[in-house]
Amino acid sequence: MKNNIILACLVLGFALTTACESYDFEQEQYKNEVGLLSNSQMIYDRQVADLSKDTDTIYLVAALSGTRPSDQDFKVTLMRGDSLIKAYNKSNFDIETNRYARLLSERYYTIPSLEAVIPAGQMQVKIPVYLRNLGEISPDSIYFLDYQIDPLNTDVFNLKKKEVLLRIYKSNEFSTTRRNVYYNYTSSFVTLLDLNNPLVRRPTSTNQVFPLAGNSVRMMAGDENLGEYKTALNRINERSIVVTIGKQTAMNPLAREVTITPYKSLDVVQLTPFEMYDNTFLINIISTPDGRRTYYKEFRLHYKYRLKSTDPYREVKAVLRMEYSPRAELL
Amino acid sequence: MRQNIVLIVLIGVIISALGFTSCAPDYQTEFEVKTLVVPDKSLSPIVFPIEGGSAVAEVITNVELSKWSTSSNAAWLTVEKREGQVDIQATRNDTYAPRVGRITIEYGHQAYYINVTQECKSSFxxxxxxxxxxxxxxxxxxxxxxxxxxxxxxxxxxxxxxxxxxxxxxxxxxxxxxxxxxxxxxxxxxxxxxxxxxxxxxxxxxxxxxxxxxxxxxxEEMVMVKIPLRVDMLSSNAQEPREGPIANLIDGNPSTFFHSLWSGSISEMHYFQIVLDEPIDGCVFWYQNRNNSNGKAQNVSIMVSANGTEWTELIRITSGLPTGAGSTYESAYLAAKAPFKYFRFVVNATNDGQGPRFFNMAEFALYRIKE
The missing domain is CATH 2.60.40.10 (Immunoglobulins)
Incomplete structure (x- = not known):
């Protein structure tokens, strides 16, 4: 009997001590693995370079997966890749090689170091990419940086997130390549300067504006039609103008002088200011009596152009207007 | 019984007291609302004369002076804030165009704007x-x-x-x-x-x-005058001897005609020529066809010369020339690069075929610009 009591106590004691042992939850948590931040198409396209700066910085982001932050450092080393851009071009454009996305030339960027460390307790590290001279690249082409994880010099990484296409967008105060930016014609005239056919048109359409450099944009001349964008290269080259925004006017600090030049082959002549078509870029603030204000960016242009040297000129008196929110731009 | 009534009343009083006190706020906080208002009268647009000047915008606020701000977007327009007001100064405008500026008075995200205009020197x-x-x-x-x-x-x-x-x-x-x-x-x-x-x-x-x-x-429009032509001014390299003397071209009678050579042949294209008394810079020619159906010029070179030896082609007309009997034709103004005295009407082809071949014509006239 006594032995039975001792045996029972031992069994009870063992049960009590083993019952206190904790469960290994580690096996049910996501592992810590390094991956390059991107969307489901392996593209990271959330950053836009500011053309108004001589050099702007965007980032390649190496992130650490896992349920919990790691208690150790993770070493990350990047190297150039090329498989993703090939896959991107093939899947998006197939045999239309003239539309292929391009790798950004080293002339336009510097990555000071391809090595980084995700410190213990943190979930990501940003590797800066310094962009410069982006005014020289076409706003119509798609540019990427293609980088991948160096498998020999990186700690545990996710094979599905080892490479990224970093999209290069650029923007200035007047437009961006990240989205289509349209200015609306208002109070505008396009007059054919031909005595025998003095045709006057009143465009009320929109004109897509593309950023070139920090202070310049490109747009179609007059009411020329851009048409389908993917087949518009020749039309762009033959019918586009460049509007370069200069210094403030002496009369109105909200207005800046502009210079109108051809983009490629167009014959365009800037005319002298005439009434409201005074060759300025104006921040036009229209206030209502109840105190509300509407903000517009406006190109007020006066120029003439012709597509062929034998054609009569078309005189353009245009107000191109886009509503915007000053506060939203500060975000 | 009495004790019960007292007890019930006492309990009632206690419950009422608890009820009232429970409605009181849990805590008391002193909120001081900071406001900044620029009255409407101060928001009216300001117009400064050429000489410039000063103006004051009233600011009603309980915000410390250092915590609200004012600014101007124009160099010629300066602002200075004081307790309860903003002093506005404009310098002289020595230009010939009016200028505008904008004053901002703001606290936090709240902003007031005052538009300012300055007159300019008058121009004519x-x-x-x-x-x-x-x-x-x-x-x-x-x-x-x-x-x-x-x-x-x-x-x-x-x-x-x-x-x-x-x-x-x-x-x-x-x-x-x-x-x-x-x-x-x-x-x-x-x-x-x-x-x-x-x-x-x-x-x-x-x-x-x-x-x-x-x-x-x-x-004014171009006015043409007819050049008086005489028979002695006219000649041809292919006068038909049997009919159609060249004098008929200028006799004013459309039933008579000039006829080039048909009774023989020459290797040159048939033409007639006019030698003017005075050189001219350009001309308009007019002619009327003979009242029949053949020999109508269809391809014509108008040759001109200053000296009768060196010739240049003023124009070659290959279309639009009439073939109808008695029909007429008037050219556009033909401007020459140099003045000319000699004029040739050379027929390269007629409605009968390629030249050299005869042609005929009832009347011919030449015009120059009236000076």
């Missing part, structure tokens, strides 16, 4: 004493037009529309003793058309593009 620009409406008429021949422009601005833009390419700026000259006066001369080209033409010339100044003056040049 007159062509022959008028801003617009002056008309200068000129004849159809090439020449010059001169106008007097008066302005206290620097007239540095002369605008000639593309539709008036016949007008060219020749010179802008100052007028001695008159600082604000200029003589502007334009070249006007020969009007080759049968209609008058117009061009509006506009003067502008970069000191104030809004100040413009214009005038209109009206050029």
């Amino acid at each position: 620009m007159l062509v022959e004493g008028k801003v617009e409406g002056v008309v200068k008429s000129v004849s159809s021949v090439a020449g010059t037009v001169e106008v007097t422009v008066r302005s206290n601005l620097n007239v540095d833009h002369v605008l000639i529309p593309d539709t008036a390419a016949f007008i060219q700026l020749e010179s802008i000259k100052n007028v001695a003793g008159k600082a604000d006066e200029k003589r502007v001369t334009f070249k006007v080209a020969q009007n080759m058309a049968r209609n008058p033409r117009y061009g509006t010339v506009t003067f502008q100044s970069s000191e104030n593009y809004a100040q413009m003056a214009s005038f209109v040049i009206v050029q």
